[in-house]
Amino acid sequence: xxxxxxxxxxxxxxxxxxxxxxxxxxxxxAALFMAGVVWGLAFAPPDYxxxxxxxxxxxxxxxxxxxxxxxIMMAVSALVTLVWxxxxxxxxxxxxxxxxxxxxxxxxxxxxVWGKPTWGTWWxxxxxxxxxxxxxxxxxxxxxxGNAISDEKSxxxxxxxxxxxxxxxxxxxxxxxxxxxxxxxPATFKLTEKPTMPAEMWVPLxxxxxxxxxxxxxxxxxxxxxxxxxxxxxxxxxxxxVQAGGRA
Amino acid sequence: MAFDSFDAFVMMGGHGPYVWxxxxxxxxxxxxxxxxxxxxxxAALKGxxxxxxxxxxxxxxxxxxxNHGNTGADFARVDPSKH
Numbered sequence: 001x002x003x004x005x006x007x008x009x010x011x012x013x014x015x016x017x018x019x020x021x022x023x024x025x026x027x028x029x030a031a032l033f034m035a036g037v038v039w040g041l042a043f044a045p046p047d048y049x050x051x052x053x054x055x056x057x058x059x060x061x062x063x064x065x066x067x068x069x070x071x072i073m074m075a076v077s078a079l080v081t082l083v084w085x086x087x088x089x090x091x092x093x094x095x096x097x098x099x100x101x102x103x104x105x106x107x108x109x110x111x112x113v114w115g116k117p118t119w120g121t122w123w124x125x126x127x128x129x130x131x132x133x134x135x136x137x138x139x140x141x142x143x144x145x146g147n148a149i150s151d152e153k154s155x156x157x158x159x160x161x162x163x164x165x166x167x168x169x170x171x172x173x174x175x176x177x178x179x180x181x182x183x184x185x186p187a188t189f190k191l192t193e194k195p196t197m198p199a200e201m202w203v204p205l206x207x208x209x210x211x212x213x214x215x216x217x218x219x220x221x222x223x224x225x226x227x228x229x230x231x232x233x234x235x236x237x238x239x240x241x242v243q244a245g246g247r248a
Numbered sequence: 249m250a251f252d253s254f255d256a257f258v259m260m261g262g263h264g265p266y267v268w269x270x271x272x273x274x275x276x277x278x279x280x281x282x283x284x285x286x287x288x289x290x291a292a293l294k295g296x297x298x299x300x301x302x303x304x305x306x307x308x309x310x311x312x313x314x315n316h317g318n319t320g321a322d323f324a325r326v327d328p329s330k331h
Contacts, residue, residue: 037271041257041267041271042249042250042251042257043249043250044250045250046250046261051260051261051262051263052260052261052263052264052267053260053263053266053267055260055263055267056266056267056270059270059271059274060270063274098281099281102277102278102281105277106273106274106277106278109270109273110270110273110274113266113269113270114266114270116266117263117266219281219282219285222285222286222289223285223288223289225289226285226288226289226292229289229292229293229296230292233292233295233296233299238296239296239300242293242296242297242300243297243300245293
């Protein structure tokens, strides 16, 4: 276990593992995601109440789900950065933040477009929507702070503290639909209960969520490799890697 | 198939514009992020390769050169006339 942990801290070891995993993450992720989306768009039955507008769920829920998961992963990495000073943890935080920001924006955007035919409004300042907007600003804050400080160690620590403080927003997003009156419907998936949707709706949704998870992994790995190349540019293994055309 | 015809699939019972806008924006922005990430990666590799060719790699072979905090030009103004 500890040996694994130490290896994980080695950028060289990580670069090689990432290169080997990335094709799998991409192809399996893209296949699952596309299967979920096509199934959801063309084959799932229409909702008895919302008609066909509910088909937005097959990208809205995966985006929103990932937006929050990515933030939690970043918070765990931030803790690792502060406690063990592991460089790779900071590499993950910096690489994942723009992806998380985009996913949060997409969750908000698809939610707004879905809200128009369903609720009659693009936006309301209710708890779920506002806390998601705060999540977007937390992502922006982490990106901006990371870019503003050029010293690698100070930047890592500052961003880690910001990300950790912001994690308080995650339970607020999660429980906002239960604590406050809101237009937003409650969670589609719960670990403890069976989904209230029929299987023809929740199976494609689950495929899309899993697929997007894997695709996020692929993109995060690619971005982490770039960050490692930039940071470790003067080490011997990176020089050899560059001579080999970037393949580990 | 949940729809009788291709037209019905596109129209989605009047909800077509909403549904297709969402999917379009989702895929366009995702592709932009992926392309941007690829471009950054290729630029990093190209930059390192150029540096090797121009022989500016001065790190001792086999040793990791670490940045000890003060070596970077943090917050320092760069005077363009001196370059």
